Amino acid sequence: MTNALSKMIETREWILTDGATGTNLFNMGLTSGDAPEMWNEEHPDRIRALYKLAVDAGSDLFLTNSFGGNASRLKLHNAEKRARELSRIAAELGRDVADAAGRPVVVAGSVGPTGDIFAPMGPMTHELAVEIFHEQAEGLKEGGADVLWLETISAPEEYKAAAEAFRLADMPWCGTMSFDTAGRTMMGVTSAQMVEMVEALPNPPLAFGANCGVGAADLLRTVLGFTAAGVERPVIAKGNAGIPKYVDGHIHYDGTPELMAEYACLARDAGAKIIGGCCGTMAEHLAAMHEALSTRPKRGRPTLETIAEGMGGFSSANDGTGEGEDPESMRTRGRRRRK
Amino acid sequence: MSDDQDDIILADLDDDELVQQMYDDLYDGMKEEIEEGVNILLERKWTPYDILTQSLVGGMTIVGNDFRDGILFVPEVLLAANAMKGGMNILKPLLIETGAPRMGKLVIGTVKGDIHDIGKNLVAMMMEGAGFEVVDLGINNPVENYIDTAKAEGADIIGMSALLTTTMPYMKIVIDTMVEHGIRDDYFVFVGGAPLNEEFGKAIGADAYCRDAAVAVETAKEFIARKHNQAQA
Numbered sequence: 326m327t328n329a330l331s332k333m334i335e336t337r338e339w340i341l342t343d344g345a346t347g348t349n350l351f352n353m354g355l356t357s358g359d360a361p362e363m364w365n366e367e368h369p370d371r372i373r374a375l376y377k378l379a380v381d382a383g384s385d386l387f388l389t390n391s392f393g394g395n396a397s398r399l400k401l402h403n404a405e406k407r408a409r410e411l412s413r414i415a416a417e418l419g420r421d422v423a424d425a426a427g428r429p430v431v432v433a434g435s436v437g438p439t440g441d442i443f444a445p446m447g448p449m450t451h452e453l454a455v456e457i458f459h460e461q462a463e464g465l466k467e468g469g470a471d472v473l474w475l476e477t478i479s480a481p482e483e484y485k486a487a488a489e490a491f492r493l494a495d496m497p498w499c500g501t502m503s504f505d506t507a508g509r510t511m512m513g514v515t516s517a518q519m520v521e522m523v524e525a526l527p528n529p530p531l532a533f534g535a536n537c538g539v540g541a542a543d544l545l546r547t548v549l550g551f552t553a554a555g556v557e558r559p560v561i562a563k564g565n566a567g568i569p570k571y572v573d574g575h576i577h578y579d580g581t582p583e584l585m586a587e588y589a590c591l592a593r594d595a596g597a598k599i600i601g602g603c604c605g606t607m608a609e610h611l612a613a614m615h616e617a618l619s620t621r622p623k624r625g626r627p628t629l630e631t632i633a634e635g636m637g638g639f640s641s642a643n644d645g646t647g648e649g650e651d652p653e654s655m656r657t658r659g660r661r662r663r664k
Numbered sequence: 665m666s667d668d669q670d671d672i673i674l675a676d677l678d679d680d681e682l683v684q685q686m687y688d689d690l691y692d693g694m695k696e697e698i699e700e701g702v703n704i705l706l707e708r709k710w711t712p713y714d715i716l717t718q719s720l721v722g723g724m725t726i727v728g729n730d731f732r733d734g735i736l737f738v739p740e741v742l743l744a745a746n747a748m749k750g751g752m753n754i755l756k757p758l759l760i761e762t763g764a765p766r767m768g769k770l771v772i773g774t775v776k777g778d779i780h781d782i783g784k785n786l787v788a789m790m791m792e793g794a795g796f797e798v799v800d801l802g803i804n805n806p807v808e809n810y811i812d813t814a815k816a817e818g819a820d821i822i823g824m825s826a827l828l829t830t831t832m833p834y835m836k837i838v839i840d841t842m843v844e845h846g847i848r849d850d851y852f853v854f855v856g857g858a859p860l861n862e863e864f865g866k867a868i869g870a871d872a873y874c875r876d877a878a879v880a881v882e883t884a885k886e887f888i889a890r891k892h893n894q895a896q897a
Contacts, residue, residue, distance in 0.1 A: 347828070347830070348829070351830050356777070357776075357777035357778070357828060357830035357831045357834075358776065358777030358778070358779070358804060358831070401779045401803075440779075440780065440782070442738075442742070442782065445743075446739055446742040446743060446746070447742075479738075505858060506734070506737065506738075507734030508734075509734070509737065511737065511738050511782070512737055512738050512739055513736075513737025513738065513739065513740075568861065569829045569832070569859045569861075569864075570863065570864070571832070571833070571863070571864045571867045571868065574833055574836070575833065576829035576830065576832055576833065576859070578829075604829065604859075605829075641734055643734065645734070652733040652734050652735050653733075653735075654730050654733075654735045655726045655729040655730050655733075655735075656687075656688075656691055656726055656730065657684075658684065658687070658688050
């Protein structure tokens with residue numbers, strides 16, 4: 326089955342996605358604490374402007390303003406009943422901008438985490454998560470999204486539940502996890518374990534990868550981990566524009582457009598096909614990334630040293646995939662087995 | 665590992681062995697076994713305070729260190745904290761009854777505008793696991809929630825959490841308000857959350873930035889010990 330993204334994957338060497346949604350919306354006047362998804366209805370002009378920022382900077386694909394548009398997140402704003410509708414509008418606005426671009430641009434329906442921890446440690450169950458994701462998926466589909474785009478996931482249970490929901494909605498999809506804890510996701514998943522999980526899914530994504538996390542260096546190490554696992558499936562790299570710093574009462578990401586341009590090339594060298602930014606990545610970063618990917622030649626696979634030189638150091642010595650030294654447990658005895 | 669490990673009878677172990685076994689059971693998140701261990705030590709006339717500090721806090725320290733070092737991750741820590749809670753539920757009334765020394769009290773919540781609470785919940789659980797009293801303010805807290813509750817509860821520490829770069833600056837508003845009210849030095853202020861760093865903590869005038877829940881516990885212990893030493897000096 327072909328779709329706008331699968332066609333692009335077949336014909337293109339690299340695909341540039343968008344950058345930050347939140348950082349841009351706050352610049353447009355969103356107040357912290359408000360649900361960005363409400364703007365789909367209240368300020369459609371600003372959401373179109375957000376999408377257009379990415380398209381005009383050269384992005385081939387952008388994510389819709391629906392990251393927190395699932396019932397579980399919207400509940401915190403007393404809008405849990407509006408998940409399908411707000412997601413539909415997010416995609417409709419995206420369709421407007423993409424269809425007016427004059428070149429193929431993919432509308433990717435963003436689906437973020439539920440924010441709840443799965444049972445037995447937390448309240449979320451597989452069935453409930455599938456239901457929540459399915460509802461949002463149907464809204465994005467109705468609104469005309471080309472693909473669904475799961476992002477910033479930590480728990481394998483949640484990734485699998487979303488995959489099942491997207492199968493129910495009969496939609497092609499992509500899915501990235503966030504590796505922010507010593508090179509793993511918060512729930513302990515390594516890059517290699519993600520590959521294993523993705524390849525075992527009954528309806529695997531068109532592409533998979535990493536987004537957000539710590540800085541650009543860590544994200545590239547994760548991409549190396551994916552490609553080292555020998556996977557054929559296209560890899561997505563969507564890293565933050567450096568690290569947030571506090572300057573004069575505001576938060577500023579320290580990654581320059583030049584740094585993100587080099588990051589984009591390193592991501593391609595490391596084997597990523599779909600490349601973009603996450604938090605702090607603005608239109609000027611995207612334009613620099615587009616320029617660099619278009620003009621600079623592809624190099625060989627980078628080493629960890631090359632990445633550290635170009636992007637700054639890693640947040641941990643090890644990412645759990647066997648590179649670097651394993652940390653040693655403080656535990657002195659063996660594991661007791663359950664009866 | 666041999667099969668006979670399945671059949672450990674806690675009551676047959678001597679005190680040292682039992683405490684070691686409780687360390688392991690905490691590590692493995694075995695709640696019923698921890699409750700049983702606590703009850704056995706109570707029968708053996710251990711004081712509630714000794715059980716707390718020597719068996720439970722000792723075990724959670726290992727969990728915390730392995731979490732800090734990237735060996736354990738959130739799911740394992742949540743299970744361990746849950747097991748710890750089982751033991752604490754038995755000990756809590758007894759600790760109050762026996763007038764045991766208090767570890768300290770923490771008031772914690774995510775700041776105004778921030779509804780992301782997984783990190784905050786982890787810190788609350790690990791702090792409870794370390795024997796601290798925790799007052800959880802939940803999400804989206806304006807400055808008065810922190811200040812009023814800290815005052816009413818006689819807290820030692822105010823903990824603020826933020827996941828968004830747009831909500832981080834609110835932490836400074838809380839600290840500045842405390843300064844205005846002349847109560848800044850009555851409490852230790854700890855900050856944490858995914859996008860924060862050491863430099864940010866210093867810039868806004870917090871006492872400490874805590875990278876993760878394990879670091880929060882260590883930092884709290886350090887500050888409280890320092891406070892006690894100063895009180896005695």
